[in-house]
Amino acid sequence: MQSAEQLVLELSNPDLRENALLELSKKRELFQDLAPLLWNSFGTIAALLQEIVSIYPVLSPPNLTPAQSNRVCNALALLQCVASHPDTRMLFLNAHIPLYLYPFLNTTSKSRPFEYLRLTSLGVIGALVKVDDTEVISFLLSTEIIPLCLRTMEMGSELSKTVATFIVQKILLDDVGLDYICTTAERFFAVGRVLGNMVGALAEQPSSRLLKHIIRCYLRLSDNPRACDALRSGLPDMLRDTTFSTCLREDLTTRRWLQQLINNVNGARVALQAGGFDHMLMN
Incomplete structure (x- = not known):
């Protein structure tokens, strides 16, 4: 050799x-x-x-x-x-x-x-x-990585979608990344729209691995008060009902994440001091 x-x-x-x-x-x-x-x-x-x-x-x-x-x-x-x-x-x-x-x-x-x-x-x-390195996340956020990942999450193969969603998840898990996505209504709704579309597609063709990353993204978004408030109406009904019960039967961790997400969203305060995303859009 x-x-x-x-x-x-x-x-x-x-x-x-x-x-x-x-x-x-x-x-x-x-x-x-x-x-x-x-x-x-x-x-x-x-x-x-x-x-x-x-x-x-x-x-x-x-x-x-x-x-x-x-x-x-x-x-x-x-x-x-x-x-x-x-x-x-x-x-x-x-x-x-x-x-x-x-x-x-x-x-x-x-x-x-x-x-x-x-x-x-x-x-x-x-x-x-x-x-986990904030310097890496800050560099990526200074580039167009979020729109590029969102594009792949919409049109890629299941494997590409999974890796792209993992990247978005890791960006969101860093405080710098969460703040970046939730700073403007446009960024939040761009991410939320793609995640929602993916949930709809997974109802037709389930993938527990991809669903796990999507739920983790939503759960992390719910750590931001404005995002959590927007998710009260923006979280897909399919994540609230039994659509994915079979898909998640073997995955205790993701079931816990989903329950925590629903608890966070249901407990969100409607009246936020600074106004929610809808308020930002109107301005």
Whole structure:
């Protein structure tokens, strides 16, 4: 087996890069400290970014082939490795590398190559938010990550929807993220509308994993007094009745979250000192 060092060196050689990408992405769990090696070796991150930028022209009109998708997703898998590692995470963020992935999240084609591209890109962002770090959340909020996640939550595959909803959940669980979403009525209702639509879709095609993230998002929103007040009328009836009883039968944690959410919403005070979201919209 080739060493990690040898394969990383080969990334800088255009003739050897495709195979090196494949081998490194397949064996990235086996190589210890691959992330610092990728980050600190000469020209490697530039080579990975070159792979990403090279497929921008086939995004619109959508002409991405399966081979192109597989190759760039191997590069993204290595970037996820860098995003996950404690020694390279903030370096990765401070270099604004996530922004290179946003054009992929902006695509709407539902073909398999594009779906795989979006899912792998979301995996990189998911790796960043997995560790609770306000600095990461603040960076992401300074970009267009919320609208991009909301788009995927509306039109992606079940797996992509799940990862995008997980990212929104992790943003909301940080106080900075909750404040950001609940600062304006427009932001709150944008998130609430997408979550509501997803609940409606899940009644037709249940997914306990996706439902778990949606309920956790609603529960966290209910920690904000104005949002909680708006959820009195905005929480889907399907979460209040027995629509998802079967889906959640085995999931005690999510059942508890749902009960807590309903308790929070039912106990919300109508008259808020600063006025609710409806008051903000009228102003």
